[in-house]
Amino acid sequence: MSTVDLPLLPLGRGRDLESERGVECPGDLPSPSDPDLVARARAAKEALGERVFVLGHHYQRDEVIEFADVTGDSFKLARDAAARPEAEFIVFCGVHFMAESADILTGEHQQVVLPDLAAGCSMADMARLAQVEDAWDALEAAGVADSVVPVTYMNSSADIKAFVGRHDGTVCTSSNAETALEWAFGQKPDAKVLFLPDQHLGRNTAVLQMGFSLDECVVWNPHLPDGGLTREELAGARMILWRGHCSVHGRFSPAVVDELRATIPGVQILVHPECVHEVVLKADLVGSTEFIIKTIEAAPAGTSWAIGTELNLVKRLAAAHPDKRIAFLDKNVCYCSTMNRIDLPHFVWAMESLVAGTVANRIEVDPDTTHWARVALQRMLDLPGRSHRD
Numbered sequence: 001m002s003t004v005d006l007p008l009l010p011l012g013r014g015r016d017l018e019s020e021r022g023v024e025c026p027g028d029l030p031s032p033s034d035p036d037l038v039a040r041a042r043a044a045k046e047a048l049g050e051r052v053f054v055l056g057h058h059y060q061r062d063e064v065i066e067f068a069d070v071t072g073d074s075f076k077l078a079r080d081a082a083a084r085p086e087a088e089f090i091v092f093c094g095v096h097f098m099a100e101s102a103d104i105l106t107g108e109h110q111q112v113v114l115p116d117l118a119a120g121c122s123m124a125d126m127a128r129l130a131q132v133e134d135a136w137d138a139l140e141a142a143g144v145a146d147s148v149v150p151v152t153y154m155n156s157s158a159d160i161k162a163f164v165g166r167h168d169g170t171v172c173t174s175s176n177a178e179t180a181l182e183w184a185f186g187q188k189p190d191a192k193v194l195f196l197p198d199q200h201l202g203r204n205t206a207v208l209q210m211g212f213s214l215d216e217c218v219v220w221n222p223h224l225p226d227g228g229l230t231r232e233e234l235a236g237a238r239m240i241l242w243r244g245h246c247s248v249h250g251r252f253s254p255a256v257v258d259e260l261r262a263t264i265p266g267v268q269i270l271v272h273p274e275c276v277h278e279v280v281l282k283a284d285l286v287g288s289t290e291f292i293i294k295t296i297e298a299a300p301a302g303t304s305w306a307i308g309t310e311l312n313l314v315k316r317l318a319a320a321h322p323d324k325r326i327a328f329l330d331k332n333v334c335y336c337s338t339m340n341r342i343d344l345p346h347f348v349w350a351m352e353s354l355v356a357g358t359v360a361n362r363i364e365v366d367p368d369t370t371h372w373a374r375v376a377l378q379r380m381l382d383l384p385g386r387s388h389r390d
Ligand code: SF4
Pocket: 059, 095, 120, 121, 122, 123, 124, 155, 246, 247, 248, 249, 310, 336, 337, 338, 339
């Protein structure tokens, strides 16, 4: 197995087009202290009219969400974009893999723009194509690849989705992970699943929803020869979990859950399945971003909640529901730093560039990758029942 060089890139510096990591933002950004930023954003949006469709992920800053035509999770936004073929430009206020998915699902006449190319995703970056190809070679050498069905979380780069498409696998979201795993285990006798890139979503789904034991889940470490696993461990595993995680959801700890239960009477703990297994075990409710929003909307006045997901969303939920007590499940401020790269200056810059006739920061997935990623996405869309949201 070859090891893949992963030099650290400070956000917004350097250039690495093969990964989710940042590149320089070209052009002159407006100053963050420009008092006319809001007026400039409004003017640009008005000038572009129906030609532009602005998507805002739930984890985006308020200053950006204000200009979104629709808000949602990554898969809903990609589908919303696909449902607006009249929009020439899709401005995606989210992170790189989401803009890629929008490009994959929209028409060839539509161009997807990411206002800051440094808005990557640390989780998606933890599974790079060369690493996954190495892992597959090692699984073949160990004699288990024939029984392995790869499943990737929506939060992965387009080339990982395409890899999964080529190897008869599917994509999943945090809402349909159980259905996707049931499908995968039904594809072959004695099937094993290679779950990319979020070990926590894979483990939480397999153990808590499908009844697998923790011993049946092994972790593939791409930085170790043969993933750090013996042939016996691979042979005995049902879930081969890629060693990736979300740097935001991975911060929540069981100790803070205990502390909040001790200090807030009757508090209910509501977390995303990207949280570590020990936190999910202690939670009252676990579900996707959309599930978290709907749960709070439906909660009776006077109830108390501690929420384990991205802070921008938790703060918006607290502001929208002053009749409920809503706390953040971490003692420290914990935004997704890459989501936060999209700020008002970058948004204004991207929109004004479009008005001036320049498509800045276009995200374009090559035709072969698009084809195979679509194959994997279509298998997900063909899964029975369930909504497809992360
Ligand atoms: S919250 Fe986590 S998974 Fe989502 S974009 Fe940020 S790092 Fe990636």
